[in-house]
Amino acid sequence: MFRIDENTLNEEELKKEAEENLKKFLERYKKTLTTFTREPSLRYLASPSLEKFVLKPKENILYLPLSTFLELNLDNNEILWHIYYELALYPDWKKNSSYYLARSKTWKAEIDEVSYYIYKKINQISPDNNIKINFIRRYAKNEILDFLFQMDKYYAYIRVLETCPIYRDQEEKKKIIEYIKTRNDRDKITSSLSHHRFSKSFLMRDLYKDDKSKTNLLDGNFNIKIFSEPIYVFLKRELLKEIDIEEGIRSRDPLIKAFIYPTFKKYWLEEIDSIQTKESGNDGEKLFKESQKEEVKDKLESTRKDAEKTLEEILDQESSKASSKKDSKNLIVENYGLNREEVDLFNYYANKTKAHREEMKDFWKKLIGSAKKEVSVEKNRQAKGNLNVNDLIYSYPEFVEAEKKGNYKNLKIFDKNFLESQDKLLPEHIEISFLIDNSGSMNKEKIEATRKTLAVTLLSLNEFNEYLQIQAQKTNQKIDLLTETWFFGKDHFKVKSFEDTKNLGASKIISSITKIDGTYGTTDDASCLREIYNNISPKQKFQIKNKKNYKIIFIITDGASTFPGATKDILKKLIQADVEIYAIQIGKIGKIDTKTFNYIWNDNFKYSHGLILGEDIEKLTDQLINLVKKNLESIFKDS
Template sequence: MNEQQFYEKCAQILTRQERMLILFSGDMRLTYEVDRQGEQFVLLPKEQKVLVPLLFFQQIHADEDKLLWHLYQELALYPDWQRHPETYLSREESFRYETEELAGYFLKRVKAAGLTEDLAYQPQVVCVWISSGIIDLLEDVDRWAASLIVQEKAPVYRSEEEKKRIGEMLFWEGAFLPEDESGVDTASAGPHRFLGKMLLETEFFGDMHVEGAPSSTEEDKTADDGEQAYGGRNGTKPAETTAVFGKHDCDERNSAEAVQAHAAGATEDQLHKILWAPVMGQPRFQFLREQLLETYRRRGGIQERDALARTFLLPEFLRLWKCDIDHMKLERTKEEQSAEQKDRQSRRKASRKPFQSRQHVRRMLQQMEDEKKAERQQAQRAQEGTDLAVFGVTAQDRQLFRHYEEKVRPQREEMKRFWRRLIGEASREVSVLVEGVPKGALDVPELIRQWPAFTEAQQKQNYRELSVFDTWELRREIRVLPEVLDISFVIDNSGSMRSGKLQPAREALAIVLLSLQDFKRYLEASAARMHQPVKVRTETWLFGTDCKRVLSFDDMGRKAEADTILSVTRLLGDNGTTDDGRCLQQILDSLTRTEEMELQSGKRTHLIFEVTDGASSFPGAAKKAAEELQKKHVEIQAIEIGLKNDEQARNVFEYIFGEHGTFLGNDTARLPSALMDAVKRQMVTVLKGKSMVQSPGS
């Protein structure tokens, strides 16, 4: 195939696999483009784009499984990058203690060698070098974790045959060999730098010390130029590329092959002992692997991975590094590098590794962190720079609301990701297989099956009725969306709420109100991509003996901000009995004739979410109002928190709401997540429930 054919085939694969790529990234806004000039995969979150290097696609001979594995690998940690960019960026600071301890150990050797004045061995240079080495190890663990996530999400990559194919590709790329980016001359070469690489290598090739372990294949033996770039040799198994370990402790020009072979064997022994030493009743490698998988399944991220590495891997890494320092031959830095050294460094820079460089990932994480900071600062300025006292908001109200705003921040971030995916789903373009089209790539199996029809078509000179072409086209999937989405929150404010239920109720109300503000902003930002605008309005009601609407659909600007705060802070449990029927009836009475017609036609959607802690004081009136609202196409979801063994309250609750109710009992801590889940379910129904695929000509 020529370059254009490679380009078209790669673009076709990306289009066809778009749905699977969305699952891995968790971001429906990302698009995937083939980069003719690039040599590495590049993720650009600000531009919502992933660039796939055409050169890599050509080098793997258009192997779709290998291309997808690399894409999945690059996207596996993307959700965690979005959640915790600041943690990734502050890794150097988090591991400062280990960095300074090892730097002190190395500087003692420098002092003993009389090189304290040498510019290459100054404390600041040494600290940067050691910090970079520790981050290398942590990033190796990240890459290992990413490969486990790929296997977890795409079981096809768990098979031994497929793992071997991917492992051979990684070996050819030099993924099991570190790059020399150190600022400390010969100090950079040492067995410690291969410990992290050995994790990934063992994942794909198993324990190389086991008898009968796999050796390199014929495909490996043909990659002469690649192995030269990484210091490997033809005909070796992947583990033997560690022969470069021995270079730092001898003269490379004298008996290099013998020294390399001896050092490789010694180093493999060291690494094998570390990876297979017993930890918590299991070999270290197996224990770490299971813990990384469990961390992912619990939706953990960088904090859990780094804690795991710090406890069970880093101490061995530092011990190994100290041994390397003890055997290191320190020499005074020469002003001019020899031609041989320059040539060796230039070969090291020639890398086949197509994954994103550390520098690019850091720039990407910095962008994510800057965006999060800007959002927080904007929200804080809007809150602090507005005088809300005229609307009845006191300083105590502000302080209390800020407390809940901080408390629900993690759930709010989770909801932000949900809104992005939901909006992307509502406005996405999907790939559909078009059959019977007289153009595109020839479907050979289908042609063979329809050969009699094809012979007949030759005689008629009419091929238009033959479905022997395999053509993928983008067609826009149109969602039938409401023009107006009204959401009412009806919250119990009766006296019984003071018995330990106010806190979860305030949290639940704070998270849904703040999240819906985010949802409105995302809708506005995505207006150009949505085929029709959707207006979202929110109101809150607090009920007890009587009821009061705190936040109104018509509230705008500062008034809406003030009433959002008051909706949470005025939830005090000081309003007598539980008359939710009166509140539901007022919502029913507020519906105009026009709104009722729009609800019936689908132009308007109205959702009501009620939270109550006990049986209704007037269940008959509440049931009647709820039924009348449902007849007018208003959707109601209710959640009850109370005593688990209060059968009377449960029976009354089920009598009023039936299948539209959720009974939590005394499990009040679940209320915030239960209300969030109820909102999610209803919003998915609203934005994804109905659809029609637009025809190509429309």
């Protein structure tokens, strides 16, 4: 008969309860972990069977060792420290995975130098030794990579303590440092190999900076100065600078190579030089193997090999994404009626406008930041807040008196209003339509300017929409920003729809840019605008009036409308429906066309809806971008 062991049951119940508590704990810190890792999709799952952390980038999961947490009896803040520490390098790993994995190449000169030094030394002592240069090179490579890994861990330690909000509280910081000491006392500075002790001494020096006996011991053992200050002070200050400006391995490794590695190599070669006899030369292979086994592995922390596996997975994931992107482009070509020439032409404009789009990315980020604003609000008439300079001037004698007593409480020199973050009421839906004149008067110069302008705006707005989805938690709601494109001339038709799926939308962006050819006869923009107006449902009109929906139309044309009266009439209806609409004219036009254009777009309106660029065609891109920015700023900043 099957019997249940009571002890096993209790253990299982304990694990289940701990797993549930850990899940709640992680939910509480999800936002701060997202800010720290810059990876909103990363999930945290407890595993009862694991003994250490396992990061799986392809699954977007960090597996946590529940059993080890229970065995070590860790509290929540200690667990949180380990999670932060485990993920401290993750943003830089994602950005520079290939650089991390190529360290043996970027440090090849140093590896080769030490390898040949050791090989020459051993051969001098023992010409008949059996140690091969390849073995020595593997040993030298591992020693240097282990040294760099220790530097990475020190960088991770500093980044956690300096950037995680919880450790801004000095009590919390002090507690966690005491906890780290208990985990790092074991065998961290007691190695018989001085170059190992040196690489580990940076963390120990920081942990025990208030313990004179420990710091004096370390400073006595490794009395090195850089620019007249201790090497520990120098390195920490430089790493803090890099953390502050979010630099990673590409700045850190050159710093280490120039200022820290020479001392590491000095102690290392001194140890090699200590091999004096033929007998000790014969023991060289044993010495190298012991060196590689020296470090005691922490039960929770990832090893260098673990980190390399994670980096390989990140690199493989990036390669898969690149391949998928390439396949996606091929799919667009094969399935959506495009040819290779059109894709190549699109890539030309995409590359040509890259600098413009990078500027737009910065603009989008600032715009999202303005989705939350700080406003002054009165809070219980408390006599504290921001210093009011005018009140200080008039109350200066009272201020001097209060300074002597150390009591500023009753001084009326502080604003009684406090800056408090308030959420904005943002729309659920933003629709932007682009109407492109494809009439016979659109010549090569106008087509070139229009293609470039569309490449910047359509691709940038597409990127902004993707950014909005990722940053939805900052705007406190989901916002869709969608685009459509129309060509008009004698007739009109829609090229890209708001409802297009991702790949279809991508293909339609390509078509919108590449298929402008100036073959559509006259300039009938009225019919196109009428169809757009007729497609606005009563419900959408209501949502537009209530700012839950925004609809914006931009028109690029090279002349005045063939039917100005019809265009004026439909324009009035669109404006009355609170649709924002603007037209930009490009190319040389006569006085009659200028008068007609102004009659349609500018005369008898509260503000102008038309802009004549004329022969300043090169300004088209900047002018349309400015109009797009202005309208989106009015939504995000003034809502």
